[in-house]
Amino acid sequence: MTVRQRLWRGVPYLILVLSVLPIIVGYFWLVLSSFMTRTEGLLPVGNLTLKHWSFLLEPPFGRGYPSIWRVTLNTFLIAAFMTIVVVLVSALTGYALSRLNFPGRKGFLSLTLILHAFPSVTLLIGTFFVLRALNLYNTSLGVGLVMVGFEMPFGIWLMKGFFDGVSWDMERAALIDGASRLQVWWQVILPTIKPGIAALAIFAFISGWNAWLIPKTFTIGAGQQATLSVYLQNFQGETVAVDWGSVTAVGLFQLIPVAIFFIFTQDLLLNIYSGGAKGGA
Amino acid sequence: MKVELENLTKRWGKFVGADGINLAIGDGEFVAFLGPSGCGKTTTLLMVAGIYKPSEGTIRFDGKVVNTVSPKDRNIGMVFQSYALYPHMTVYQNISYPLKLRKMPKRERRERAQDVADMMGIGDLMDRKPAMLSGGQQQRVALGRSLVKEPQLLLFDEPLSNLDARLRLSMRGEIKRLQMELGITSIYVTHDQVEAMTMADRIAVMKDGKLEAYAKPDELYDRPRTLFVAGFVGNPPMNFLKVEVTREDGEYRARAEGIDLLVPAERGEKAVIKGEVIMGIRPEDVSIADGGTQGEIYVVEPLGRDDLVDVRIGDIEIHVLANPTLGTKMGERTSLKFDTKEVQFFDPETEQSLIWN
Ligand SMILES: Nc1ncnc2c1ncn2[C@@H]1O[C@H](COP(=O)(O)OP(=O)(O)OP(=O)(O)O)[C@@H](O)[C@H]1O
Ligand SMILES: [Mg+2]
Numbered sequence: 271m272t273v274r275q276r277l278w279r280g281v282p283y284l285i286l287v288l289s290v291l292p293i294i295v296g297y298f299w300l301v302l303s304s305f306m307t308r309t310e311g312l313l314p315v316g317n318l319t320l321k322h323w324s325f326l327l328e329p330p331f332g333r334g335y336p337s338i339w340r341v342t343l344n345t346f347l348i349a350a351f352m353t354i355v356v357v358l359v360s361a362l363t364g365y366a367l368s369r370l371n372f373p374g375r376k377g378f379l380s381l382t383l384i385l386h387a388f389p390s391v392t393l394l395i396g397t398f399f400v401l402r403a404l405n406l407y408n409t410s411l412g413v414g415l416v417m418v419g420f421e422m423p424f425g426i427w428l429m430k431g432f433f434d435g436v437s438w439d440m441e442r443a444a445l446i447d448g449a450s451r452l453q454v455w456w457q458v459i460l461p462t463i464k465p466g467i468a469a470l471a472i473f474a475f476i477s478g479w480n481a482w483l484i485p486k487t488f489t490i491g492a493g494q495q496a497t498l499s500v501y502l503q504n505f506q507g508e509t510v511a512v513d514w515g516s517v518t519a520v521g522l523f524q525l526i527p528v529a530i531f532f533i534f535t536q537d538l539l540l541n542i543y544s545g546g547a548k549g550g551a
Numbered sequence: 552m553k554v555e556l557e558n559l560t561k562r563w564g565k566f567v568g569a570d571g572i573n574l575a576i577g578d579g580e581f582v583a584f585l586g587p588s589g590c591g592k593t594t595t596l597l598m599v600a601g602i603y604k605p606s607e608g609t610i611r612f613d614g615k616v617v618n619t620v621s622p623k624d625r626n627i628g629m630v631f632q633s634y635a636l637y638p639h640m641t642v643y644q645n646i647s648y649p650l651k652l653r654k655m656p657k658r659e660r661r662e663r664a665q666d667v668a669d670m671m672g673i674g675d676l677m678d679r680k681p682a683m684l685s686g687g688q689q690q691r692v693a694l695g696r697s698l699v700k701e702p703q704l705l706l707f708d709e710p711l712s713n714l715d716a717r718l719r720l721s722m723r724g725e726i727k728r729l730q731m732e733l734g735i736t737s738i739y740v741t742h743d744q745v746e747a748m749t750m751a752d753r754i755a756v757m758k759d760g761k762l763e764a765y766a767k768p769d770e771l772y773d774r775p776r777t778l779f780v781a782g783f784v785g786n787p788p789m790n791f792l793k794v795e796v797t798r799e800d801g802e803y804r805a806r807a808e809g810i811d812l813l814v815p816a817e818r819g820e821k822a823v824i825k826g827e828v829i830m831g832i833r834p835e836d837v838s839i840a841d842g843g844t845q846g847e848i849y850v851v852e853p854l855g856r857d858d859l860v861d862v863r864i865g866d867i868e869i870h871v872l873a874n875p876t877l878g879t880k881m882g883e884r885t886s887l888k889f890d891t892k893e894v895q896f897f898d899p900e901t902e903q904s905l906i907w908n
Binding site for chain 2: 450453464
């Protein structure tokens with residue numbers, strides 16, 4: 271290989287590095303500023319400090335506000351609840367939509383698609399009244415249910431796409447081998463679309479973990495039901511100056527589990543595109 | 552087990568997939584469903600399997616109506632063209648899955664699966680996943696899975712069409728042998744007439760969802776009742792030409808432009824009533840020899856043992872099997888001899904045989 275060829279080979283890398291540079295710089299600044307007393311622009315000034323991380327030990331807003339651990343638990347519970355419900359219901363619904371021919375199937379499918387494309391913000395007010403009527407306003411359950419509802423159309427379409435990719439013959443073979451419909455679903459179909467299930471689970475978990483709009487709207491202030499994103503916002507209160515150091519520290523704290531999760535599951539996540547792409551009616 | 556289909560019909564809306572099929576399969580018999588793509592073979596098979604619900608008609612196993620019996624209670628085994636193996640299970644798990652569903656104890660399951668796998672020659676592949684097997688091995692696993700529960704009826708849906716020619720030939724023999732030894736009633740769907748002819752005791756020829764003929768292979772070959780059957784069975788396919796059959800001085804002659812043939816009296820007399828008929832003659836009954844009908848060689852296709860020669864007599868196209876040593880060349884004049892002993896005549900309107908109906 272000549273020098274010239276080597277140089278040419280480097281070009282794509284150069285382009286890629288340049289294009290992710292802003293993101294890398296952003297993260298770098300995020301980490302750095304959470305340990306610095308002060309930053310000016312992108313450059314840190316002052317000394318190293320751990321004071322921005324003090325929220326781990328004592329509630330930063332005084333009494334009446336939950337500790338970070340309580341908030342983390344809330345967030346985790348909502349994300350886990352969302353994962354389980356979304357995966358279970360989407361897997362069943364997607365299977366039915368992919369395999370069974372029932373009256374209203376077409377209509378249901380298009381409705382799901384419309385809901386998927388619908389900006390959920392526009393539904394917030396309506397949802398508020400529903401939650402209040404059901405006495406679920408300002409509860410974790412209410413927040414969890416609304417998030418599940420908003421995630422469902424995506425989950426159903428994704429699962430339907432994966433089920434569509436499973437051959438009919440395999441299902442028929444299992445029926446002939448002596449399996450019941452539910453056994454076919456559980457023992458034969460689900461294991462073959464494991465990557466799809468995993469991808470949806472990860473997606474649902476991350477979107478639950480990061481959710482801000484819905485928890486913010488349907489809980490009051492940073493009460494006992496707060497999630498991490500909402501909690502984070504308390505640092506940017508309207509009355510006091512924004513404590514950027516603490517904002518970055520809490521932001522990082524929220525990010526770490528997701529980042530670790532992501533590193534281990536990125537292969538599975540990529541499957542979402544191979545399966546979801548087939549999601550025609 | 553005996554299988555009887557009575558007026559079996561499957562409709563999707565207005566579309567008819569299988570149309571009033573009537574046929575009976577004897578105990579231990581090997582029946583092939585033969586027909587072109589889309590003629591309803593798979594549809595019929597899946598109704599027998601209990602996967603599709605018939606729109607009309609009845610299916611009987613040993614005299615009992617099984618229309619509403621679910622697939623798992625029909626005690627059948629099925630092999631699919633796509634093999635339909637469970638990709639997340641090992642070969643052992645695939646083969647023993649039907650036994651597991653029957654809640655057979657683990658040790659017995661292991662033994663039975665191993666026996667079947669050994670019989671199929673895949674006994675040493677038990678721990679592999681299907682993705683790590685060749686097509687032929689996958690086919691054997693699928694076959695093993697269908698046999699392991701000792702079914703009373705075996706269904707095959709084009710099981711060999713994804714294999715290469717050589718493997719297809721050997722699997723053909725193996726399946727046939729296995730079926731004979733085990734004596735399991737079998738239905739074998741194929742669009743390959745050679746497969747049907749060589750393997751089946753009887754062949755059900757289907758066309759557009761209808762049963763066109765149901766007979767032994769040699770009967771289909773020698774005494775086709777319809778134009779479709781005559782054209783579909785036999786390779787290379789039968790030649791068809793429009794002729795006028797007349798009787799002159801006690802002899803029957805079939806004439807077309809450039810062709811004048813003497814035909815056997817017992818066949819000619821059936822055709823003469825109609826006059827204008829379609830004559831069918833197999834390529835092996837025509838030969839290239841001097842002093843016959845004059846024609847021109849249009850194209851020569853070497854098949855190895857023979858050459859398939861397309862000869863044009865005016866507008867008429869005749870396929871002939873010729874010895875490659877004859878050195879036939881495209882564009883040359885040639886002469887054809889017709890052996891009319893096995894000649895067929897069909898009504899041009901109804902396409903029914905004038906001889907066998
Ligand atoms: N589920 C279905 N819904 C509607 N039409 C169907 C369905 N299944 C099959 N058909 C139609 O019924 C006809 C017969 O199909 P079938 O699968 O039985 O053909 P086949 O003889 O097995 O053909 P091939 O040799 O290609 O497998 C086809 O025209 C097909 O399009
Ligand atoms: Mg078919």
